[in-house]
Amino acid sequence: MRKMLQVVAISAALGLLHAGPASAQNRVTYKSAKTETSYYQMGVQIAEAMKAGTKGDIIVTLEESQGSTQNVMEVRARGGDYVFTAPPPLVESAQSGSGPFKDKVDPKFTEIRALFPIPSLTMHFVARGDKGINSMADLAGKTVLLGKGTFGATEGEKYLKLFGLEGKVKLADAELSNAVGALKNGQIDAFVTAGSWPAPNVIEAAASTGVTVISLTDAQVKETGREKLTIPAGTYAGQKAPIQTTSLPVVAYATTAMKDDVAYALTKTFWQQKAAMSSGAAWWNGVDQSLMPAITGKIHPGALRYYKEAGFKLNPSQM
CATH class of the missing domain: 3.40.190.10 (Periplasmic binding protein-like II)
Structure with a gap:
């Protein structure tokens, strides 16, 4: 009996050794x-x-x-x-x-x-749907929240300069985390965010307020030096057409x-x-x-x- 138990113990040990690499x-x-x-x-x-x-x-x-x-x-x-x-x-x-x-x-x-x-980090220029903002040029005279210390904030500021909007847009002094509430309450007309698509804050804004996500022209995309990316129609509530924007892989x-x-x-x-x-x-x-x-x-x-x-x-x- 003792010998049999020894054989079983040795067999079990060998089995564990055999299984080791596969279960590492x-x-x-x-x-x-x-x-x-x-x-x-x-x-x-x-x-x-x-x-x-x-x-x-x-x-x-x-x-x-x-x-x-x-x-x-x-x-x-x-x-x-x-x-x-x-x-x-x-x-x-x-x-x-x-x-x-x-x-x-x-x-x-x-x-x-x-x-x-x-x-990819995808740029979104998100405007209230009732402000008649359908292009980058339409942001002139409007209040825009860029946020601080993020890729989206830096990139958004760069785009405003590239497209001749520097000094023509009032920049809101607030954190991006407040963007949806500020847009809904009318404190801002638009905000800029960069992240994956669909972006959670854009989904929330589209559902609660109704928004227009601005499409960039081919010339504008080329001017940014970034990759062109198309967000499919229907990604956000009320979005009937594809959105052309830029991204950073x-x-x-x-x-x-x-x-x-x-x-x-x-x-x-x-x-x-x-x-x-x-x-x-x-x-x-x-x-x-x-x-x-x-x-x-x-x-x-x-x-x-x-x-x-x-x-x-x-x-x-x-x-």
Whole structure:
């Protein structure tokens, strides 16, 4: 009897050893944005998708971030389990030591590699529907809320200058979080926001107040130097026609310190789970293979393996 128990114990131990590699769990830290933003909610969805798609083999822990610059800077002190989001031009700045990374060059910046695109930062110029504002020119003489310290605020200010509206628009001194209430109460005529589409604050404004989201002309889009993006008709309440605007691509990145198998699993699971994520949040509908050219730097070797298997078209500079 004792001998039989020993045999059973040894067999069980061998079984556990055999099962070990297949059930190995990889923990990944995902750093994106502030908790109140849509990009943080995307991180929640990605974490859930990774757990479901890998049957728990990949566990993603979310970290709040103060912005993309911080995300990139933290590469210097992070290891192979670090995933973060940023616009590709910002990563280029880090690698060239320009912009916010001037005099902050670090060898680890050269190790940054892309995994997959996420919803782009999309510009929205949102006006009250009863103010007769149908173009950028119609904003002249109106009160506009840009917000402070955000990509949308900086970009919105840039567009007002580009389109000859500097000094012709009254800028509201308020936070973007107050935009919907201020629009509804008539304190402002329009606000500017940048985020994924559909944008939660634009959905709320359209439902509660009735809004016009201004379309840019082809010439205006070209003048901004940004990517052209079309928001489909019907995205917001009362929106009968497509909206032409601009966007800044956003990508999930890791570094060469991440194991190829982990990068492969993250990328494969993301694309396989995207349809399920889209059923829970429409902003994932804007993510498809057409965003791949926006990845201007190199793609992680593990992610590359998936893209080649799946037949994605890639540029030589991405490999």
